[in-house]
Amino acid sequence: MRRESAKPSVPASSVPAVAQAPPASPSAASDDDDDESEEEYSNRNVQAVVLGDEYEFDAWYDCPVLYELVPDFHVGHMIDYLFVCNRCFKHSIAGYTMAAHLIACKGTFETPGQLVYQNNQYSIRMVDGAAYKLFCQCLCIFAKLFLDTKSILFAVDRFEFYVAFHHTAPNVEQAVGFFSKEKISFDEYNLACILVFPPFQHLGIGHLLIDFSYQLSILDGVLGSPERPLSERGRATYLRYWAASIVRAITPLVTSGRQPRAMTPFALSIDDISRATGIRQDDVIDALRSMDALVKLTSTVTPAKDGLDALNAAAQDDGSWAISSPALDRWSASHAQQLAWMMWIDINSIML
Numbered sequence: 001m002r003r004e005s006a007k008p009s010v011p012a013s014s015v016p017a018v019a020q021a022p023p024a025s026p027s028a029a030s031d032d033d034d035d036e037s038e039e040e041y042s043n044r045n046v047q048a049v050v051l052g053d054e055y056e057f058d059a060w061y062d063c064p065v066l067y068e069l070v071p072d073f074h075v076g077h078m079i080d081y082l083f084v085c086n087r088c089f090k091h092s093i094a095g096y097t098m099a100a101h102l103i104a105c106k107g108t109f110e111t112p113g114q115l116v117y118q119n120n121q122y123s124i125r126m127v128d129g130a131a132y133k134l135f136c137q138c139l140c141i142f143a144k145l146f147l148d149t150k151s152i153l154f155a156v157d158r159f160e161f162y163v164a165f166h167h168t169a170p171n172v173e174q175a176v177g178f179f180s181k182e183k184i185s186f187d188e189y190n191l192a193c194i195l196v197f198p199p200f201q202h203l204g205i206g207h208l209l210i211d212f213s214y215q216l217s218i219l220d221g222v223l224g225s226p227e228r229p230l231s232e233r234g235r236a237t238y239l240r241y242w243a244a245s246i247v248r249a250i251t252p253l254v255t256s257g258r259q260p261r262a263m264t265p266f267a268l269s270i271d272d273i274s275r276a277t278g279i280r281q282d283d284v285i286d287a288l289r290s291m292d293a294l295v296k297l298t299s300t301v302t303p304a305k306d307g308l309d310a311l312n313a314a315a316q317d318d319g320s321w322a323i324s325s326p327a328l329d330r331w332s333a334s335h336a337q338q339l340a341w342m343m344w345i346d347i348n349s350i351m352l
């Protein structure tokens, strides 16, 4: 069995759920954080999780509902091991019970939902919370062990769950993470909570899932955004995704001198970037600021004089801001490795 130290990198919060310390919301425990934290997650009632018969890793957060679901489990007590089925996500505190379940489940369990995406390594299935209520509830209870602020564990009917699977061998797949999304969001939120299971973090799966959530919004013809508020960890995760998306969308335009027909010659506005990436305007501005790529124009700082690429136009209504191409280049250079292994969804490959 693989034992993971599974300590969340960076303590801190949930974005749309990215596993880490105190998140805001969407809760997020994703996978591409760089920092490591020695923070002890003392506020938890499960020491370690055994997923299937292969993965063992620490739990991060308290899951109070287990006091109601596990016989003779009382507040203040700690379970050493929670055994979780890696197919249906039912749990047990007894290893022998789970061992028997795993054998039975392997023979009878059918992966729920509709296949909506597949590449040579991963697939994503859309699981309707109303149609597969028990599966989604079990998934949420498992996720609560890694998402501090996750609150919806049973009322799953109004959510869709997009579950990522890793193809470990021909005809063998392992669930590695998921995100949830409200079926109807009047704020056009495209993601409520996201979790990449601890053994599978730092593989780019969180980025893949976030990109998928954006492609769904593009298919719906809206500019999506994750549910607010974002935790610190969630915000950091999204800033990286937004920045990478902007660089990916802009770089070919700038280097080739070509621009989409919709763009005015020699002008690339925040709206243009938003249309090219599917990212909401305020999120685009947030990302550009995080990249130090928004430059205030003054009488002494102008695009012509200071080499700010004239292709990059005003970012705000008053036209007093410009996007700095050199800053985008610097960001790209310092994130070259990350950019190289990021997986992007081809919108034409989505099977919806």
Ligand SMILES: [Zn+2]
Pocket: 085, 086, 087, 088, 089, 090, 101, 102, 105, 109
């Ligand atoms: Zn099972």
